[in-house]
Amino acid sequence: MQEPYVAPEWSLGLTHIPISYIKLAQRPTPIHAWNLPDIPAGYHVSIKRDDMTGSTLGGSKARKLEFLLAEAIEQNCDCVITCGGLQSNFCRAVAVACRQLGLECHVLLRCPGDKNPLQVQCDGNLLLSRLVGAHIVLVTPAPYEGKQTESGYIPGLKDKMESLASELRYHL
Numbered sequence: 001m002q003e004p005y006v007a008p009e010w011s012l013g014l015t016h017i018p019i020s021y022i023k024l025a026q027r028p029t030p031i032h033a034w035n036l037p038d039i040p041a042g043y044h045v046s047i048k049r050d051d052m053t054g055s056t057l058g059g060s061k062a063r064k065l066e067f068l069l070a071e072a073i074e075q076n077c078d079c080v081i082t083c084g085g086l087q088s089n090f091c092r093a094v095a096v097a098c099r100q101l102g103l104e105c106h107v108l109l110r111c112p113g114d115k116n117p118l119q120v121q122c123d124g125n126l127l128l129s130r131l132v133g134a135h136i137v138l139v140t141p142a143p144y145e146g147k148q149t150e151s152g153y154i155p156g157l158k159d160k161m162e163s164l165a166s167e168l169r170y171h172l
Contacts, residue, residue: 001101002070018067020074024097025053025062061093069097079168081161083108083139092125095134105134106164108157137164 050059098105
């Protein structure tokens with residue numbers, strides 16, 4: 001399941017280098033040159049073909065999850081908690097990958113302020129997350145109103161995630 005990760009030489013100065021990954025996508029994907037009109041002389045445009053990962057997770061999301069979920073498994077986690085917008089592609093990718101790996105997934109989704117969480121339609125990524133068994137919590141704006149902290153967390157939402165993590169640990 002997990003494979004050792006050999007970091008490229010340019011990354012050896014980074015503070016956190018993964019030791020393993022879980023293959024969720026076909027890598028590497030090709031880079032194709034694009035011949036676009038009106039490109040200034042001396043420049044070229046290329047595109048990374050993330051649509052060719054062979055994964056339902058999405059290209060960059062699959063690559064990121066290969067490392068995050070390997071680390072979760074290394075730490076003997078059996079649950080993953082994530083958060084995002086109501087139709088978050090990343091949250092859907094986490095839910096699908098967790099199902100593939102046998103991990104329990106809890107997803108906190110920010111519900112728009114003008115929507116009652118009880119009236120949110122179950123479609124798109126929300127539907128897919130539910131179909132793969134993710135535990136969905138719809139969060140109204142109150143817990144995440146305010147500025148992000150320097151670390152990038154939205155204070156009320158981080159508190160809600162930490163509370164859920166404590167609850168899950170308690171039930172082990």
